[in-house]
Amino acid sequence: DARVTQTPRHKVTEMGQEVTMRCQPILGHNTVFWYRQTMMQGLELLAYFRNRAPLDDSGMPKDRFSAEMPDATLATLKIQPSEPRDSAVYFCASGLGQNTEAFFGQGTRLTVV
Amino acid sequence: GDSVTQMEGPVTLSEEAFLTINCTYTATGYPSLFWYVQYPGEGLQLLLKATKADDKGSNKGFEATYRKETTSFHLEKGSVQVSDSAVYFCALSEDFGNEKLTFGTGTRLTIIP
Numbered sequence: 001d002a003r004v005t006q007t008p009r010h011k012v013t014e015m016g017q018e019v020t021m022r023c024q025p026i027l028g029h030n031t032v033f034w035y036r037q038t039m040m041q042g043l044e045l046l047a048y049f050r051n052r053a054p055l056d057d058s059g060m061p062k063d064r065f066s067a068e069m070p071d072a073t074l075a076t077l078k079i080q081p082s083e084p085r086d087s088a089v090y091f092c093a094s095g096l097g098q099n100t101e102a103f104f105g106q107g108t109r110l111t112v113v
Numbered sequence: 114g115d116s117v118t119q120m121e122g123p124v125t126l127s128e129e130a131f132l133t134i135n136c137t138y139t140a141t142g143y144p145s146l147f148w149y150v151q152y153p154g155e156g157l158q159l160l161l162k163a164t165k166a167d168d169k170g171s172n173k174g175f176e177a178t179y180r181k182e183t184t185s186f187h188l189e190k191g192s193v194q195v196s197d198s199a200v201y202f203c204a205l206s207e208d209f210g211n212e213k214l215t216f217g218t219g220t221r222l223t224i225i226p
Contacts, residue, residue, distance in 0.1 A: 004156075033213065043202065043216040056213060091156055093214075099145035099164060099206050102214055104156035 002026045006092050006105035013112055018080040021108045023092030024073055031097040032075045034060075034067055037107070038088045046090075049075065050097060082112045115140045119203045119217035126193055126224055134188040134220050136177075136203035144205040146170075146179055146186040147214070151200045160188075160201070195224045 005024040013019055025032050034046040047057040047067040057067060064086075066078045079086055089109050093102035120135040138144065145164045149157040161170030166181035175190045186203060203217040 042218045045213055045215075048213050093157075101147060101159045101162055104149075104158070106154075106156045 002103075004092055004094050004103050004105035006090075006108050008108060009106065010109045011111070013082055013110070015083055015112055016081040017112075018078065019082045019086075019110060019112075021077045021090055021092075021110070023075040023077075023094075023105060025075060025092070025094030026103055027073070029094035029096055029103070031095045031102070032069060033091075033093040033095075033102055034075070034077050035091040035093065036088045037091060043091075046077070079110075082110075084112045087111050115144070115205060115207060115215045117203050117205055117215055117217035119201075120220050122200075122219070123221040123223060126222070128195055128224055128226050129192045130224075132188070132190040132193045132197075132222070134201055134203075134222070136186045136188065136217060138184050138186065138203075138205050140184075140205055140207060142207050144207050146177070147204040147206070148175070148177055148186070148188050149202040149204060149216075151202065151219070153199075157202060193222075193224050195226055198222055198224045 007022045030051050033048040036044045046060040049069050052069040069075045089107045091107045093104045095102040116139045118137050147162045148160040150160045151157045161172040163170040163179035169178045177186050177188045200219045200221045202219045204214045206214050
């Protein structure tokens with residue numbers, strides 16, 4: 001049963017620390033998305049990639065966030081330094097693009113204290 | 114830019130009641146439309162989709178029809194169950210060249226026995 005895998009599922013860290021979230025997209029999918037979910041803002045698109053190239057990261061605070069795809073089986077989202085306002089659930093999703101659906105991972109719940 | 118507006122929640126219904134969750138959209142092209150469902154502690158799962166005007170998506174007793182003239186994609190179910198309690202998101206994906214999913218704010222649905 002193919003699925004998007006995210007690690008870790010939960011992360012508690014202190015303000016100022018670096019946080020790295022990882023995502024393994026479904027094999028064969030060429031589009032990867034990072035979303036952030038909070039009660040106040042709902043689902044926000046942070047970045048998305050097609051064939052490992054970043055296409056849109058306009059939703060991401062550039063000074064502290066970075067997203068990469070070192071290879072087709074791994075996407076990473078880093079926050080450095082982390083701040084309490086970054087506390088949220090971060091979802092990775094993958095798909096085949098071209099108006100098809102995206103498949104979501106179970107998310108990483110980040111708490112910055 | 115693209116946007117999705119959906120019914121404010123929360124919505125509370127009794128079991129076997131009829132459900133409608135309204136969704137309207139704004140898009141520049143010819144988007145595909147989706148309903149996703151999120152159960153507690155989980156990522157989003159595709160519930161149904163429609164890719165062109167007048168298409169009807171259906172799954173698990175839920176239906177939604179792509180209405181281009183009213184730019185709407187309302188979700189309906191004839192008889193809800195307690196297990197349908199979740200958060201429902203309407204979303205759109207534009208056509209070629211811009212596959213990112215734009216989500217509505219989500220509607221929390223609670224079904225009471």
